[in-house]
Amino acid sequence: MSLKRPAKDQPENFEFTPNSLKAAEAIVTNYPKGKQQSAVMALLYIAQRQNNNWIPLAAMKYIAKFLNMPYIKVYEVATFYSMYNLSPVGKYFIQVCTTTPCMIRGANMLVEACKEKISKNESELSNDKKCSWIEVECLGACVNAPMMQINEEYFEDLDKEKTLKILDKILKDEIPKPGSYRGRTSNEPENNRKTLMDLKNA
Amino acid sequence: MLKLKVNDMDVEVEEGLTVLQACEKAGVEIPKFCYHEKLSIAGNCRMCLVEMEKSAKPIASCAMPASEGMVIKTNTPMIEKSRKGVMEFLLANHPLDCPVCDQGGECDLQDQSMFYGIDKSRFKENKRAVPDKNMGPLIKTQMTRCIHCTRCIRFATEIAGVPELGAIGRGEDMQITTYLEQSIKSELSGNVIDLCPVGALTSKPYVFEARPWELKKTETIDVMDAIGSNIRVDTYGWEVKRVLPIINEDINEEWISDKTRYACDGLLNQRLDVPYVKYNNNFEKASWKEVFNIIKSKIENSNKENICGFVGDLTNMETSFIFKEFFERTLNSKKYESRTSDRFIDNSSRENYIFNSTINGIEESDFIFLIGANPRFEATMINARIRKAYLNNKTKIISLNDVGDLTYPYEALNGKTQSIKDVIENKNSLSQAILDSKKPMIIIGESFLDLEKSEYLFNSLKKFLYKNKKFTNEWNPLNILSTDASSVGNFDLDIINNNEMLLKDLKENKFEIVFLIGQDNIDFKKKDEFVIYQGSHGDKGAELADIILPGSAFTEESSHYTNLEGKIQKTFKASYPPGEAKEDWQIINELAELMNNRKLFNDKEELQSSMFNYLNIKKEKQKSNFVDNKIEDNFVNEYLKVNYKDYYFSNVIARSSKTMVDCNNNKHEIKRTGTEG
Numbered sequence: 001m002s003l004k005r006p007a008k009d010q011p012e013n014f015e016f017t018p019n020s021l022k023a024a025e026a027i028v029t030n031y032p033k034g035k036q037q038s039a040v041m042a043l044l045y046i047a048q049r050q051n052n053n054w055i056p057l058a059a060m061k062y063i064a065k066f067l068n069m070p071y072i073k074v075y076e077v078a079t080f081y082s083m084y085n086l087s088p089v090g091k092y093f094i095q096v097c098t099t100t101p102c103m104i105r106g107a108n109m110l111v112e113a114c115k116e117k118i119s120k121n122e123s124e125l126s127n128d129k130k131c132s133w134i135e136v137e138c139l140g141a142c143v144n145a146p147m148m149q150i151n152e153e154y155f156e157d158l159d160k161e162k163t164l165k166i167l168d169k170i171l172k173d174e175i176p177k178p179g180s181y182r183g184r185t186s187n188e189p190e191n192n193r194k195t196l197m198d199l200k201n202a
Numbered sequence: 203m204l205k206l207k208v209n210d211m212d213v214e215v216e217e218g219l220t221v222l223q224a225c226e227k228a229g230v231e232i233p234k235f236c237y238h239e240k241l242s243i244a245g246n247c248r249m250c251l252v253e254m255e256k257s258a259k260p261i262a263s264c265a266m267p268a269s270e271g272m273v274i275k276t277n278t279p280m281i282e283k284s285r286k287g288v289m290e291f292l293l294a295n296h297p298l299d300c301p302v303c304d305q306g307g308e309c310d311l312q313d314q315s316m317f318y319g320i321d322k323s324r325f326k327e328n329k330r331a332v333p334d335k336n337m338g339p340l341i342k343t344q345m346t347r348c349i350h351c352t353r354c355i356r357f358a359t360e361i362a363g364v365p366e367l368g369a370i371g372r373g374e375d376m377q378i379t380t381y382l383e384q385s386i387k388s389e390l391s392g393n394v395i396d397l398c399p400v401g402a403l404t405s406k407p408y409v410f411e412a413r414p415w416e417l418k419k420t421e422t423i424d425v426m427d428a429i430g431s432n433i434r435v436d437t438y439g440w441e442v443k444r445v446l447p448i449i450n451e452d453i454n455e456e457w458i459s460d461k462t463r464y465a466c467d468g469l470l471n472q473r474l475d476v477p478y479v480k481y482n483n484n485f486e487k488a489s490w491k492e493v494f495n496i497i498k499s500k501i502e503n504s505n506k507e508n509i510c511g512f513v514g515d516l517t518n519m520e521t522s523f524i525f526k527e528f529f530e531r532t533l534n535s536k537k538y539e540s541r542t543s544d545r546f547i548d549n550s551s552r553e554n555y556i557f558n559s560t561i562n563g564i565e566e567s568d569f570i571f572l573i574g575a576n577p578r579f580e581a582t583m584i585n586a587r588i589r590k591a592y593l594n595n596k597t598k599i600i601s602l603n604d605v606g607d608l609t610y611p612y613e614a615l616n617g618k619t620q621s622i623k624d625v626i627e628n629k630n631s632l633s634q635a636i637l638d639s640k641k642p643m644i645i646i647g648e649s650f651l652d653l654e655k656s657e658y659l660f661n662s663l664k665k666f667l668y669k670n671k672k673f674t675n676e677w678n679p680l681n682i683l684s685t686d687a688s689s690v691g692n693f694d695l696d697i698i699n700n701n702e703m704l705l706k707d708l709k710e711n712k713f714e715i716v717f718l719i720g721q722d723n724i725d726f727k728k729k730d731e732f733v734i735y736q737g738s739h740g741d742k743g744a745e746l747a748d749i750i751l752p753g754s755a756f757t758e759e760s761s762h763y764t765n766l767e768g769k770i771q772k773t774f775k776a777s778y779p780p781g782e783a784k785e786d787w788q789i790i791n792e793l794a795e796l797m798n799n800r801k802l803f804n805d806k807e808e809l810q811s812s813m814f815n816y817l818n819i820k821k822e823k824q825k826s827n828f829v830d831n832k833i834e835d836n837f838v839n840e841y842l843k844v845n846y847k848d849y850y851f852s853n854v855i856a857r858s859s860k861t862m863v864d865c866n867n868n869k870h871e872i873k874r875t876g877t878e879g
Contacts, residue, residue, distance in 0.1 A: 003371040057382075070359075072368035072381040079370040 004079050006057050007087035014058035016066075020050045024066065037069045040077055044084055053093040053151065054085040082136075089123070090131040092170045095149040099138035105145040106159065111135060113163035117171065131170060143187040144180055153178035207273045221263040221274060222250055230276050233285065233314045235292075235399045236351035237264035240456055242360060244352050247292070249314070251284045252276045260284050282318075289319035292349050295330040295374070296400070303347065305401030307414040311349065332377055338385025339864035340392055340464060341403050348402035350376055354394040361457065363589050363609025364388040378402070385868055388609075389582045389849060392463040393456075396446065407464055407861045408444045412436075420776035421448055423763055424462045425516050425687035425756045426856065429561070429583045430765030431458045435466070435757050435776040442466045442757055442777055452562055453765065459582035460865065461849065461856055466757075468859030472739045474752035475781025485750065490782065493749050494796050500732050501533070501797065504714040510537040510704055513697050514720030514737065515686035515853055518761035518773070520806070521753075521786035522688065522697050523813040525719055527802050532794045539704045540692035542723045545648065546656040547693060549700075551824050554660075555693045556768040557584075558678035559643050565591050569639035571632070572601040573622065574842045575647025578608050579849040580685045581766070585609065598639075600632065603844050620839040622659055626666045637670055645681045649844045661833045684766045685847065687756075691764035694817055718743045719786070720753065722854050736789060738779075739854040752783035755855065759785045762810075770817075 016024055027042045040063065047059040055078055064074045078084045085093070096114060098107045114133040118126045122134045141147045144156030148163070155166055157180045169176045184190055203214045206221075208228040215224045220243070225232050235247035245265035252263045255273035260281060263274070275281065293315060300306045332345040350369065355378065358367040364387055366380045380386055386394075395405050417436035424431040424445070431454035434446045445466045447458040477493040478485040501509065511529055513522050522540070529538050541547065548554045559567065564587040577585040585608060591597040592610040602621060604614035615621045615632075624630035636642045644663065650656055664680060672679045684690055692698065707713060711729040718724070718735045722743040735747035738755040756763075757776045764770045779785065784792075787809060795801045803809040850862040850869070866872075 003375040003377060070365035070368075070381075072366055075381060076368045076370055080372045 004086045007054070011056050011058055014047070014051065014056055014062045016046070016062070017050055020046050028067070036067050037073070040067055040069070040074055041081075043067065044074070044078055048084060052091050053089045054087060088125060088129075089134075090125055090129060092131045092150055094118070094131065094133040095136040095139065096133060097137070097139045097141070097145070097147055098135045101142040102145040102147060107146040109160040110146055110148055110158055110163050113160050113167060117164060117167040126171070128171070144184070156180045157182040157184065204268055204270050206268055206271070209275060209277055215268050219268050221252060221254075221261070221266045221268050221272065224268045225252065225263060225274060225276060232263055232276060233318055234264060235310060235349060236353060238353055238397065240361070241353060241356040244356065247349065247351050248288045249285065251281060251288065253278050253281050285318040286320050289315055290323065293319065293323060294325040296349065297329060297346050299347075303344070303401040304404040304409060309401060310399035330374060335379045336383045336385065337380055337403070338391065339861065339868050340406055340460060341386070341395060342406040342409055344402055344404070345377060347400045348378055349400055350378070351399055352378070353397040353399070354378060354403060357394055357397055358386065358388065360593070361586060361589070362388040362390040387869070389459050389461070389578065390457055390586060392460045393447070393458070405444065407467060412438050412443050417443060418776070420774050422757065422773040422776060423771045424458065425763060426459070426461045426465055426853065427581055428684040428687055428689055428766040429453060429581055430687065430763055430769065430771050431462055431583060433458060433462060437777050440777050440780065442469045453769070454583045457583065457586060461852070461862065464861045464865070465856040465859045467861050468739070468855040468857070469755050469757060471860070472741065472858040473780050473783070474738060474740055474744065474750055475783050477752060477782070478750040480748045490792075493751065494793055496749060497734060497793060498797055500715060506533055506535055508712070508714040509533055509535060509717065510539070510708065510713050510715075511717035511719065512721040512724060513538065513540040513688065513692055514718070514722060514743070515688055516756060516855070517688045517692070517720045517786070518756065518759060518763055519691040519695060519813060520761045520809055521719060521790070522692050522695050523816070524787045524790045524802055524809055526695060526697055528790050528794050531802060532797055536699065537702065537704060538697055539699050540688065540697040542705070542721070543652050544705065545651045546660060547651065547698060549693045549696060549698050552694070552768060553678060553680060555682050555684070556690055557681045557683065557766045559681050560767050561587055563641070563677070564588055564643065565594065567591060567641045567643040568595065568597055569635060569642040570597055570599045571636070571642065571644045572599070572612070573644065573646050574602060574650030574844055575645050575683045576605040576608070576844050576846045577645070577683065580647065580846050581683055584683070598635070602842060605844050617842050618839055619653065619655070619659060619842055622663065623837055626662050636672070641677050642672060642679045643681055644679055645683050647683050647844065647846075648685055649846070650842060651682070652845070653840055653842060655836060655838055655840065658833060658836055665833065682766070685852070687763050690766055690768055691762070694764055694820070695813070718747070720854070736786065737854065738783070739858050741854045741857060751789050752779070752781065753786040753789060754779035754783060
């Protein structure tokens with residue numbers, strides 16, 4: 001983990017779309033008057049979602065003005081958290097979990113697949129600039145290891161082949177089905193559960 | 203009061219203090235980096251750990267409020283070990299470059315590692331390296347040395363009111379920077395250098411100039427504005443190397459403005475070191491004897507009525523007083539003046555030209571009304587106090603004009619003098635606000651006094667406040683914000699001429715001889731006058747002169763200045779005048795001796811005692827406070843334009859300073875090309 005730097009090529013302007021604006025205003029109302037600055041993290045995330053998964057400097061300025069706070073304070077927050085991207089990551093942003101449980105179950109194969117299909121190095125845009133991948137720490141889906149996250153969806157129980165198929169679809173602008181790729185319902189056992197059968201809601 | 207035990211000693215402290223303050227009260231020293239009594243508490247350096255009974259872990263004393271019955275220990279083996287541990291972590295990434303670091307010799311980290319640290323490091327890995335940041339022409343950065351105490355960030359956000367500094371990234375990769383490395387846009391930015399406990403932020407103009415132990419330190423008074431900040435002047439031989447603040451809670455607290463700190467290189471440039479005489483539009487060097495003889499014959503050959511004198515903005519009171527005596531006793535004339543415009547000053551009573559509520563009073567005030575003043579540039583330390591008052595008490599601040607960012611929010615009116623008249627006549631909602639407030643402050647800038655009808659407005663405003671009983675024994679709401687160090691002293695010494703229009707006569711070229719004592723701010727077209735300029739720097743005044751008498755600057759003379767609150771303060775001689783230049787009072791004394799064969803004063807003590815005598819007699823005379831005279835109503839609605847001097851070029855010293863030029867270029871984003879000559 002090293003210090004994140006803002007991208008060199010920055011768009012001049014940034015403005016919330018009507019949808020983002022609505023969401024942002026709803027979040028600001030959650031906080032008492034005069035304390036709107038607390039909404040900065042949520043607003044940064046809204047901006048990131050709107051702007052192909054990364055936050056340009058113009059967006060930080062826009063949010064600072066939106067919440068009436070100094071630019072540097074927004075910049076501090078954006079550089080602190082690893083999940084805010086300060087340079088372009090593509091419309092499809094792939095995060096491969098490589099923490100212990102996933103690693104034991106073969107996460108390195110997923111990384112290999114990403115290297116083949118997207119780019120040699122992590123945080124590097126694919127040729128068509130649509131996609132990039134990154135290794136991340138635990139995403140909390142250890143039961144379904146190995147797994148990866150594409151934008152907001154989890155893709156679980158993967159191996160190299162399945163990953164390659166998913167990536168092919170993504171690169172063709174198709175949205176693959178999220179969830180387990182071994183036919184499990186969320187994180188239940190394969191072929192239905194065998195224990196606690198008498199409990200309805202177990 | 204709370205009772206605590208610190209190292210088996212009983213201490214009593216007020217409620218609301220921290221454990222660290224309680225320990226200091228008990229006389230126990232606690233090492234610290236991030237804690238500073240004027241800033242908010244961060245508690246992130248962990249150096250101030252102490253042991254508290256009933257707590258398994260050591261506690262950060264700077265962030266722990268003192269409470270009843272605490273038993274604190276600071277000298278146990280555990281604390282010794284924890285200090286060593288913290289020190290080792292702080293030094294893990296700190297470069298071992300003390301020999302080339304400007305902070306060396308006055309570095310908190312250096313001192314404390316000698317006291318509390320261990321002599322070797324177990325850190326075998328590579329040290330962190332951090333790229334340096336651009337923070338403008340005043341602050342040099344070496345961010346690898348930074349220990350992340352965040353004092354600079356807290357200072358910029360809280361006291362300077364420019365939230366431009368911040369910490370980006372996290373953990374080991376945290377870096378202190380300004381937003382996108384822009385320079386800090388504040389007039390107090392230099393103070394972060396004093397605050398920095400290590401050598402991460404050091405002074406750019408002072409870089410590699412001297413070591414602290416080689417410098418001679420003289421505690422004196424600043425003259426860059428009328429506040430009279432208490433400063434320490436560090437000299438190496440003749441040269442003034444740097445200026446630092448010293449603590450005076452009543453005036454500048456712990457801070458000074460950037461002009462005070464950095465204009466000192468102006469004391470080395472453009473200096474007048476020998477007397478000059480103008481022959482055929484060229485200045486030629488001369489001896490003191492020659493120039494005195496020329497002046498003598500000129501004065502003897504001209505009508506005494508046609509001699510006038512003007513005293514400048516940095517002139518000390520001794521010089522002003524002897525100049526006045528010279529005119530009255532040697533020339534039998536009263537044609538002297540210290541103002542440079544038709545400014546309304548009623549010097550019959552002292553409260554008409556001083557900052558009556560006092561600088562400390564700003565913090566007690568609950569309503570501040572600025573009329574024709576921009577305190578940020580005219581009196582930076584007062585602006586910092588107003589900001590403090592705003593932060594602590596949410597003081598309501600109103601300005602007649604919109605004067606741009608003052609580092610605190612204020613309500614701006616339309617800038618017309620009609621609004622003031624409405625307030626006086628109770629036609630404006632503001633007057634009710636003034637009446638409702640317990641301790642209102644009206645701060646009147648010089649731009650207001652320069653107005654054509656300022657006399658009427660000033661007197662009726664005073665009457666309005668007086669009638670509504672806002673003048674009490676402990677509160678005087680009327681404040682004049684002078685901008686020149688010599689103003690109040692000159693008014694106290696009555697270097698003011700309300701009977702004759704000296705400036706008008708000067709502009710109409712009615713005089714034969716014009717005597718300028720450090721006066722560089724008068725605009726007039728010279729015709730046949732014989733101009734004598736006495737001062738320290740070759741500036742506008744010297745350009746006009748026929749004879750130049752080299753005088754001394756404020757660091758080269760022990761003298762007195764009265765600050766804008768009317769506090770008289772003594773300055774001390776830190777250096778000596780260059781070349782053949784002399785102390786200002788001496789020059790006039792010698793000239794008088796030549797003219798009348800008698801010195802005005804035998805020595806400086808006699809001059810000073812005579813001056814204090816004059817001030818004391820004057821003080822006794824004016825006991826009566828307010829005279830309810832009928833005020834002539836000659837009101838005309840005017841637009842009040844706030845004309846403040848360019849902050850970085852307000853006096854001769856600042857104008858001769860290269861650092862101030864850099865600051866100004868930086869402010870207006872002028873890039874240096876190297877071809878400007």
